Amino acid sequence: MQSDEVVWQVINHVHCSFKAKMQTQNFCRNEYNVTGLCNRSSCPLANSRYSTIREIDGTLYLYMKSIERSHSPKDLWERVKLPRNYGKALETIDKHLEHWPKFLVHKNKQRLTKMTQYLIRMRKLALKTKRKLVTMPAKEVKREKRREAKALTAAVLDKSIEKELLQRLQSGTYGDIYNFPVKEYEKVLAMEEMEPAGEESEEEEEEPEVEYVEGYEMEDEDEDDAIEDFAQGANRMSDSEDDDGEQSHDESDASEDEDMQPSRQSRKAPKSLKVPSKRGQVDPTPASRKKRRPHVEIEYEEEREMQNADF
């Protein structure tokens, strides 16, 4: 008992590793502390007779220390497993701490109560579904955004949708609703080598079956379009990016069309419909193609050829 006082004087005034000083209060980080506060009566180091409750893997144990064993630190703490039933656990505490100071008994029971409460809560929470928080590394987010933008330009959505709809019109999925004369379909016909009327399945289950056909034709379509566009744009563009070529050609077409039809709102003739007529026949010579370019280009034509010759 005497050494307790000495220990406390040293710990409190000089230095204690477990003491956590806060503005209002001092806490004790020692695992065996009953209350968690730094007090003369709560300090497990400064009291030779002490008891705590600790939780290991969901079960509660009563730990007790007494003077008789203070010489051998290995056997210092005696451990008693507490029953899961709260009432019975209280009785066990009473039994083991029968003639102990009231302070310790009281604090131990308080600690037991708090611990059982939080264990109940943990078990209830484990039954509920937990939401998984996922990290989104900034690098990946940026990459996805970039790829999406490029995929969007590669998709040429409006054109593909219009093409698909025209194909359906041509193949007769719309039945008698529309009444366009057949010769005006020749453009659409020339677009691809479609099986004439062999797509019976199309009538009934349009979505799933047509899927494949459209997908393949689509891919071929885009490729061929790309070739044509590139070919036309090759002489003008130093950079041979496919998309750039296609886009700028689109713009030039757009300006051409808008010049001619100012009344039309925002729709231009899809370039795809212009292309097919060339496909069936030989490509016209580069010179004539150059001449058909928007007026700006035609002016340069002779000059450019001269420039080429210089190199």
Added chain:
Amino acid sequence: MGKRMRDDEEDAGEVALRKAGMKLPSNIKNKHKRSAEYAKVRAEKIKEKKQRIKARDTAERQAVELGETPPPRQVPKTIENTREADETVAQPDDEELQVDDGVDEFSGHFARAQMPKLLITTSQECSSPTRKFIKELLTVIPNATFYKRGSYDLKQIVKFAKNRDFTTMFVVNENRKQPNGLLMIALPEGPTAHFKLSSIKLSKKIKGHGKPTSHMPELLLNNFTTRLGHRVGRLFASVFPQDPQFRGRRAVTFHNQRDFIFFRHHRYIFEEKEIKELAPVTIGVNSDKKSRKAAPKTVKKNAVVARLQECGPRFTLKLQSLQSGTFDSKYGEYEWVHKPDMDTSRRRFFL
């Protein structure tokens, strides 16, 4: 001299240069001189390219004049045509695929056994951007209803939906007040697909948008090539009814490009239009310069054109995972899961 001067990884060009006694540009220490050398190399390359192009064009022109077919032009490489070969690409004549389609979870829908019924709900938080988005979704998809999430588990909601005969369920997930994910659960025992949702544009923000009618829309599913893509395409198709009303001229598109699925909602119309076209050039006849100049360059033709007016929202989906069976993230069997190391190749796509 020996070893220091010689680099282990010399290519054929550099070896030739060394043997000819000429210095590599990269070995010149003076920056000005070095960059001047590089400029010369670049100018050479540009000149060669121009010559190549010119030669090709003259060859073509000559061939046309002579009446032969011109030499074929090179096909430029795009990501789409240099895509890594995928053995799971669905072939149209694949018997196994047709058999599978007959017995998979969507066969009932395609056999028109039932009208699809959609349940839309959100994650625990639901802010106003998400609510607006869902409101638009309700206009696009026929026979859809929105239910507030409450504090139910997804598995419980799946059970409730099954009891009330829903065929599909959407769960719009949210992060920081913006919708960022879409979980599609096909209902009786259907697969669960989780998508990343991005680039949402509501109809109000779309310039010149139209107001959709309540006709049954037509569905367009573009570019779903692989088996996985085919399955996802059928999943989308199972949300919409199988009897489109063509007179309504409403089209809903799911277009897959490089694993991004673009959703668009349009009203369309077919029109006859006069378009200008290149005059056809017949090989061998009238191909000399004089008659070419005399002939008309463009010809007016009547063509059928499709015009689109966009209505309804537009958004982009990217498949994150496909799990067979209804939602069970712990014990469910995943058919496909996106892993980061699938992104390493720029030419490999899965849908």
